[in-house]
Amino acid sequence: MLQVSILRQNPDWVKERLQVKNFTRLDLVDEIIALDDERKKLQTEFDNLQSKINSASKSIGAFMAQGKKEEAENLKNEVAFLKPTLEPLKAQAAETEEKLHNALVQLPNLPNKLVPLGKSAEDNEIVREGGTKPTLNENALPHWDLIKKYDLIDFETGAKITGSGFPLYKGKGAKLQRSLVQYFLNFNVDAGYTEYIPPFMVNESSAYATGQLPDKEGQMYHATEDNFYLIPTAEVPVTNIYRDEILKEIDLPLKLTAHSPCFRREAGSFGKDVRGLNRVHQFEKVEIIQIVHPDKSEETLNEMVAHVEKLIQSLELPYRILRLCGGDMSFTSAITYDFEVFSAAQQRWLEVSSVSNFENFQANRLKCRFKNSEGKTQLVHTLNGSSLALPRIVAALLENNQTENSINLPKVLHGYFGAEKI
Known part of the structure; x- marks a missing residue:
């Protein structure tokens, strides 16, 4: 606010x-x-x-x-x-x-001076690209067909249990998911982040404090009897750890990471853009959050972007980083960098991470402050990023690394998965 x-x-x-x-x-x-x-x-x-x-x-x-x-x-x-x-x-x-x-509460956060003008994703700026796009053979399959071929995820049974957009991971598909989560968490912890396992439902005050309410009320699953909301990202409960807190300046920055399921009602259209894992109602994500001194937030944003870039590079995926234009940014963000990986079978870019600086917009709602060297209370700055969201990472890994009879896994996952290929 x-x-x-x-x-x-x-x-x-x-x-x-x-x-x-x-x-x-x-x-x-x-x-x-x-x-x-x-x-x-x-x-x-x-x-x-x-x-x-x-x-x-x-x-x-x-x-x-x-x-x-x-x-x-x-x-x-x-x-x-x-x-x-x-x-x-x-x-x-x-x-x-x-x-x-x-x-x-109707006013969005003010965009940073670096945010480009624009109305939609077409106006986002490409900051840089990395990695090499693979050349697939003519019989290459999109990930939804590879999933069936190797029996990794059961979309039909998931739909029977819950509904469309709730995949059921099984066998090596479940193991790949678990391997990625473990790798992402370890990568973040090694970089100085403290791991948390937060509640996966939050109350109205928590959803308001991080800006999901009233802006995204229609996208959240709501348990009406208790007035709890299923989280759209671990950012919500983890950032709220410090709601109504006055921190010590010496304790900044606070670096937190968490894995959680994420629930979003936004899926629902039809076509290849939402087919398979491209967009689902429930998915896994590992999040990083920093709570920092206002003088350090720009530096911290660059540090977090570099951290996510290094993580994607380790997965050997072709990627690009976009600076979002004003019209494509979230309500709460002051500046956002999106990461996309290239899906070779679909021949399109898939968003896998957003790294955002909210400056003091969230902190004002959270009432999260610190005492500066003069003894005065001051709002902190909050930042967060996906590190990483799994569905589209899995889609790109399957498509980009396929051979006629297997899917090769990047070296960093061999120890976690217990094999070099599926």
């Missing part, structure tokens, strides 16, 4: 940055400033009235002690007249505060 102080300091600049994200409700900026003015005015009126009542109440006691009953009685009447006006004023201030909050 944006801070009102930022809007007040330079509303025209805020509007200009919002337009980079193709946000059209620019009138909200002026509405928020007006509501903040009204809130301050009501608070001042309430404080002045409360002070007047308190002062009169003290004087009543003093007059009574001095035997000045008439003066005391007059003040009692004045207090009795003023007191009933407090509650309506308090209620009006609370209503204005709620309106202000409801308006603020």
